[in-house]
Amino acid sequence: MKNRRLIITLLISCILLCCTAQAVTLRITVVDEETYDAVSGASVYVDGDYVGSTSSSGTYSYVHSEDDDLYLKIVRTGYRNWMGYVDYDATRARVEMIREDEILTFELYDAGTLQPISGAVVDVEGDDYSDSEVTGRDGSAEFSVRSGESYDVEISASGYYDLSKTVEMENSARVVQYWLFSNDLLAVQVQDSETSEPIEGAEVFVDNARAGATDADGRLQLHLERAERYSIKVTAADYQTYLENRYFETDDVLLQVDLVKSAYPVSITAFNEAKNPIEGAEVYLNGMFQGKTNEYGRLVFSDLHGGTYQIVVKAPGYGDWSETYLITGAGEDIVAQLGYDRASVTIRAKDPDNNPVAGAAVVIDGQVIGTTDGLGCLNTPLVTNKVYAVTAACEGYRNISVNAEIPLGTTEFTVPLVMEQDFDIWMLAAGVGVVAALLLAVVMIVRRRRAARNRGKSRGRDSL
Incomplete structure (x- = not known):
């Protein structure tokens, strides 16, 4: 049994040795026809079948055991396809690939009008290449050049500055666009x-x-x-x-x-609601502080440049005034009328014992504002620097009226109202009458009870 296995092993080894002896390694080298530079990434086909691609050194090794010549095809973008037969026992094959022509198109435009420039002369120079074309009505000119090469370009046109460029052609058609600048x-x-x-x-x-x-x-x-x-x-x-x-x-x-902007004299005058000038009001132009108004409420600019300004006027106790003005001429007098600030005013109604009076109707300067809450209070905003007539009325209390002055600049203010109870004389008389009637009824009942007792005692004596 062991001898049989040994014989089989020897036979297999002999067959492998025979096959190895017949195998051939074909080393394929692919280069550029003009520069002899290695062409990497070229696809290799043998007898119509893809077998691989060249390395960075432009080589590819193909191992075979054919006894017929090999049909070899090399394909690479930017080159013409190479096809040919290689002897079956050849170990080396050198393939020189020819670059494929590509179309290089120039498009020229006027830098000012954006219109195409016709009649411009375009000269293209390269290694073993020289050609010249004139742009047509669409401002374009075409050249058939080799891919992967560099070309020097000179462009000239009547009425325009000359232009020099260098164009690198890739492995496909290319369109380049240039502006030409008029020389005037x-x-x-x-x-x-x-x-x-x-x-x-x-x-x-x-x-x-x-x-x-x-x-x-x-x-x-x-x-x-x-x-x-x-x-x-x-x-x-x-x-x-x-x-x-x-x-x-x-x-x-x-x-x-x-x-340089023109300068104009401009004045800004600040008034309050009473048409009185406001002294010391701060004036801002476009966010920048410019100064304060004088005793007449005025700030004067002798040479304010023309233009648009955001004018803001501020003063203590007044709301800010803001307007946008276009300064376009001399002698402008801008009037800023500032409204008084508003204070948070609390109307507080209470009785002489300091107890809150709820539900009291509050009238200010003849206008009903509202009624006091459970704490006897009513809050309302009022303009400062003014005297108000404040009136309150509530059932069971005497009406009360006071004059309240809200000082300028005040933010919170309280108007106290002390409301006295109102006693109706008829209601008092009615109350007294009711009490008297109750007392009379009590007296009558007491008398009747005493009379009843006395009659009871008399019957007792009579029975004896």
Whole structure:
């Protein structure tokens, strides 16, 4: 039995040795036809079947035991497919792949008008490559170039600055877009000299002729020949006029204009509800403290710049006054009328024994405010710096009226009302009458009982 197993093992070993002796390893090397650089990631097909891909060194090893020639196919994006036969006993195969042509498209646009530029000359230079095209009506030009290579591009067009670029082609078609700047284009940027904020709607004049108005970004594009002198004027509402005679060099592309705001005399006067001036009122412009009003309730600005301001006036004992004003001219007198602060006023009704009077109706200056609660209190807000006529009425109590003055600046105030009980004389007489009747009834009952006792005693004596 052991001999039989040994014989089988020897036979299997012989078969494996024979097969190993017939196996062939084919080393495939894939390179670029022009640069001879290794091409990695190339797909390898043998007799139509995918077997693997090349490594980073551009190689792939294929082990086989075929006795017929191999049909080899190499596929790589950006290259033309390579196909050919390799001898069955070959151990090396070198494949040189040819790059596939791709379309490189240029699209040119005017940087100012955003319109396509036709008639521009585009020159493309590369290794063993040179070509030139003119853009059509759509501003485009196409070139057939090799993928994976670098190209130098020169673009020129009448009335525009020349443009130089370098384009790297990948393994697919590519579209590149460029702006061309007019060589007579001049941009005007108008802004506030203090805040640097753009000024929209500023009027620009060139040699006394209106050239246009700035946009929301404070910009306006002009077309001026260079190496010339021009008179530039810029105007805007509430700003001082900008005027300059300037010579523009060929390299000048931007004119920055800083406008200074115009200054106007402005006064702010604070009054109270009684039309009396408020001295010492604080004035704020856009959140910044500017000063206090004088004895006439006035604060004067001799040179306030034109523009929009948030004006706030504050004074002790008064509510804040706030308004937004557009300062556009001289001699403005702004009037701020401040209302008095309101105090939380408590009307407290009680009797002479200091007990609360609930349900008392409260009238202030002829207007019913409400009734007192279980604690004899009623709370209401009232304007300060004023005298009020306060009246309270409640059944069983005499009406009471007082004058209460709420001092300026007071936040809480209490008006005490002492209400005396009201005794009705008829009700008192009726009460006395009821008591007298009760006493009379008691006397009559007592007398009847005594008379009954006396009669009982008399019958007793008679029976004896």
